[in-house]
Amino acid sequence: MSVTTKATIASFGGKLLKLSHAAKSTKCEMNFNLYLPPQAATQKVPVLIYLSGLTCTADNCSEKGFFQHGASKKGIAVLYPDTSPRGLEVPGENDAWDFGTGAGFYVNATKAPYDNGYNMYSYVTEELPQTVFAAFSQLDSSRVSITGHSMGGHGALTLFLRNPGKYKSVSAFAPISNPINCPWGQKAFSGYLGDDQQKWKEHDATELIKQWKGPLDVLIDVGTGDNFYKQGQLLPENLEKAAKEAGVEGVKVRYQPDYDHSYFTMATFSDDHVEHAAKYLLQ
């Protein structure tokens, strides 16, 4: 459970820590970043988990997402996990940018050879938080929210919907909202989970929301200039439609004119997503 500190960087009055640990669930050393806001020096602070998209590491959003700006004002820590195991040398894991390394899709792989370490679901929901809370006593393990971008938006929505009560709130940027019906999701789920599409549905936000009971308050931003949205990889309308048909209220998708799939979009709206999380983390 020990954590190695690789760098400590002053940011918005707090500290961005570049960390790593030997992870059992993913069978490799995993890098991650943790932003400690200034308030963490004197009190326990809640945690917002940010799940990154395809090809990204913990660093991209730490550098370009601007979450530290809002988190430093609200007194919320931000935990940035990596997007897959790295260096396992699973055959084919480096052959594509949208599968394997950098593309763990926040599931536990059940299909060989990826079942040997591609367990980002267990890693993000259990091992990483347990490791972080054991190492950083200034974090309040009872107050955790989750957000993410693209593949990480899929991760945030599915982890939230699969674990009622585990996270205080959820939001997403350009989430892959219905992976069983888009090329990215179909490729990932067939490769990690095999051909049984019933298993795929257990990791599809549009399918999961049909089973949701109780209140919901999901903030989603999607840019109308996002090429992956235009290509049908994100399908937020399917999530909205499924929620409506299931009588689940509180799925708010904001279609932001002209915004693209990049971190420029995240930087623009990250304050809103921190604010959304703060409503529930700081009650």
Next chain:
Amino acid sequence: MSVTTKATIASFGGKLLKLSHAAKSTKCEMNFNLYLPPQAATQKVPVLIYLSGLTCTADNCSEKGFFQHGASKKGIAVLYPDTSPRGLEVPGENDAWDFGTGAGFYVNATKAPYDNGYNMYSYVTEELPQTVFAAFSQLDSSRVSITGHSMGGHGALTLFLRNPGKYKSVSAFAPISNPINCPWGQKAFSGYLGDDQQKWKEHDATELIKQWKGPLDVLIDVGTGDNFYKQGQLLPENLEKAAKEAGVEGVKVRYQPDYDHSYFTMATFSDDHVEHAAKYLLQ
């Protein structure tokens, strides 16, 4: 004077334009970025020029500096020039990271072979603004301020001090404040200007401030965790001392505890520098 638009990116309610033009002063196609705040859609807006540091292009600060955040609130455009000519194939220009390509030092080279195109002083003070104001009528050419980081901080201070009245205000992050007395500056000035150190002084903020007449209000942020500050490449104390001895008031250096030389520092304090410029640009 024509400008080519390579990308238009939505950012903080405005647009970040990635542009290029055939520059006469530097004898090559030059890339640059321009952020147009939302206010530029309906009114003329002033311009803050941001000069980048060693190895950087116009993109680094556009992605990681968060100037767009403050500029969008204030209604100020941000112009991000490149840091040198590129592709001139001057012998040796790519041999080092701190000289030649990406390291133009905002001077006009007088020493061969760099006198053939390394004219970043003329490019930034004359050709680029003339090109931009001709292409974008929503920019107010009578209201321009300047700032920058490291080598770009040197550029901002020296361009401001050499051209009284040309810029409404100046600020800098971790500026190379006394280049004639630091390794980076000595290497650059000897390579671009030759051995006559009297010529070097014409591009040294600490020397130039001794000649300044009238009021001055310079905001400078330097991180105490900045390795280049610790190595004596920045020497802001020399600038402060020279100003004090010359009876020039208004040089405010904020030594920010633990902050380093990176864009994390810029992101943290860029709002302050936009605010500083806004005091003079929005009068």
